[in-house]
Amino acid sequence: MKMNIILKRELSSYFATPVAYVFILIFLMLSGVFTFYIGNFYERMQADLIPFFSFHPWLYLFLIPAISMRIWSEERNSGTLELLLTLPISKEQIVLGKFMAAWIFSGLALLLTFPLWISVNYLGDPDNGVILASYIGSWLMAGGFLAIGSCMSALTRSQVVAFVLCGFVSLLFVMAGFPMVLDVFRGWVPLIILDMITSLSFLTHFNSITKGVLSLKDFLYFLSIIVAWLYATSIVIESKKS
Amino acid sequence: MIEVDNLTKRYGDLCAVYDLSFSVEPGEILGFLGPNGAGKSTTMKMISGYLRPSKGSVSIYGKDMWTQTLEAQCLIGYLPEGAPAYEEMTVEAFLGFICEARGIENSRKEDALNRSIEMMSLEPVANQRIQTISKGFKRRVGLAQAILHDPKVLILDEPTDGLDPNQKHDVRDMIRNLSTDKIVIVSTHILEEVSAVCNRAIILNNGRIVSDSDPMSLLEKSKYHGAVTLETKPDKVSELAEMLSRQLFVSGSEKSGRNLTVFPVLGDRELLVKLNDFLREHDFPVSSLRSEEGRLDEVFRNLTKGEPK
Incomplete structure (x- = not known):
């Protein structure tokens, strides 16, 4: 499978520079800070990881663009995009390979939070099924953010612009279910569209997963978000060649 | 292919x-x-x-x-x-x-x-x-x-x-x-x-x-193709150009420093020989004499910019 060749190269390039190590370190530090100080992990006196997971959407909001911003911008900027796209590998495989590398990388960062899982089991008797579902949900959500980021990165040769664009579009998707977003539409759009906007929210789906129900609906939601944005990525790449 | x-x-x-x-x-x-x-x-x-x-x-x-x-x-x-x-x-x-x-x-x-x-x-x-x-x-x-x-x-x-x-x-x-x-x-x-x-x-x-x-x-395609460039003393260049302009086998000449480029009449491939004979005949001092293959930069300019100035 040619996709694996791209995946392998991408993944090793994360670790060839300090980017990977800095990212993992900051991710672990921040998720600790959020869980213990802001999430009041101890004070709640409950053996679960809700304080940990509930901050993930916000953590991802600015950490995932930091991974995704380079996916295409860097290639376009250094000219390697031309090299890559003239190799006998289809564009779809390249798009998928690059995305999978970033997704696996973010999964690795997520996996490294395992001491927290061990701690909570040591301290009490949590529902490990819920925690597992939450981990899977968090990873799926990271995939959604990354797919948005991949498309934003394809739009520009500047990594900074890619970062900001990805943060902004991701924010829209996170906040879609919030009253402040819905109020803008309320009153003048049909109720069915209002419901559709609500159902686009990352938060709605992620929260329902962290409650312990990994329903097919939420799974398919994140999967289709990923597919849609990756498809958009490949269209953007084709149209931005010059 | x-x-x-x-x-x-x-x-x-x-x-x-x-x-x-x-x-x-x-x-x-x-x-x-x-x-x-x-x-x-x-x-x-x-x-x-x-x-x-x-x-x-x-x-x-x-x-x-x-x-x-x-x-x-x-x-x-x-x-x-x-x-x-x-x-x-x-x-x-x-x-x-x-x-x-x-x-x-x-x-x-x-x-x-x-x-x-x-x-x-x-x-x-x-x-x-x-x-x-x-x-x-x-x-x-x-x-x-x-x-x-x-x-x-x-x-x-x-x-x-x-x-x-x-x-x-x-x-x-x-x-x-x-x-x-x-x-x-x-x-x-x-x-x-x-x-x-x-x-x-x-x-x-x-x-x-x-x-x-x-x-x-x-x-x-170069106008220099078949031309001959000779080198002489700086003060002799104009004199030589003047002398050559009266010769039938020369269609024109171009001065640059101590060099003089002489153009043949159309289709003439013997310019070098004729010029050599002419110089010997008039006992004119020349330090070098070479035939031009043509100049690519001139052809290039002609093709991509019209006539050079």
Whole structure:
């Protein structure tokens, strides 16, 4: 499978520079800070990881663009995009390979939070099924953010612009279910569209997963978000060649 | 062989390449010449399958670049402008990646790697990261990745740009020494490169072909072709020009410093002999006398800018 060749190269390039190590370190530090100080992990006196997971959407909001911003911008900027796209590998495989590398990388960062899982089991008797579902949900959500980021990165040769664009579009998707977003539409759009906007929210789906129900609906939601944005990525790449 | 048919590329209202048609046979080393912005790179990007033409087609040994893209791209080795490479990788890792991407089997990978590294003399930097090596080595890494799979077609966009004279010489040698059944397309804005390397030259201007011939016949288009330049004392140049202007075998002359370039009448190939006799007859002191093959830069300017001033 040619996709694996791209995946392998991408993944090793994360670790060839300090980017990977800095990212993992900051991710672990921040998720600790959020869980213990802001999430009041101890004070709640409950053996679960809700304080940990509930901050993930916000953590991802600015950490995932930091991974995704380079996916295409860097290639376009250094000219390697031309090299890559003239190799006998289809564009779809390249798009998928690059995305999978970033997704696996973010999964690795997520996996490294395992001491927290061990701690909570040591301290009490949590529902490990819920925690597992939450981990899977968090990873799926990271995939959604990354797919948005991949498309934003394809739009520009500047990594900074890619970062900001990805943060902004991701924010829209996170906040879609919030009253402040819905109020803008309320009153003048049909109720069915209002419901559709609500159902686009990352938060709605992620929260329902962290409650312990990994329903097919939420799974398919994140999967289709990923597919849609990756498809958009490949269209953007084709149209931005010059 | 490569067949290019009515190839056109538009960016909005701007027409970068207009209606190019030509074909290239195995054994040909085709030079693409033209001023900056003439459409050289755009044309090469379309031939390599990176850019989609607005109109027209490219076929590589019968494989259409847009309906059989992957098959066609397998036949091509491509050096994009500026020899881009993944800077954070080592030379060997980068070439290894290209091997895999090109579908070279593991059993042949080692051979392919060694052959390319040897041909481009990359041994000293094989284990260094590309971001730490010099520009000359970087360019050679770009060439090495293009020849890894021993392609039938090589497309090189400004392969000697930014190299020092020795490296330029090496790259030209490499291109000339490729086996004779290959097709090579080289773009350059260095004129002497064309006569040094190519056996065919296409000159582009404003996205159109303005000349397609071998480098020798390009030289013949020069007004200096067949002319003779002689060197004498600075104060004698005007006197000599005056004397020669009365001779029937001279159509004109051009002064520059202590040099005088003398033009023959149309079709006369014996100017050097006649001039030599004339000078001896008048016992005129001349320190050198040489026949001109023609000047490429003048032909180039004529073709791409109209009459030179």
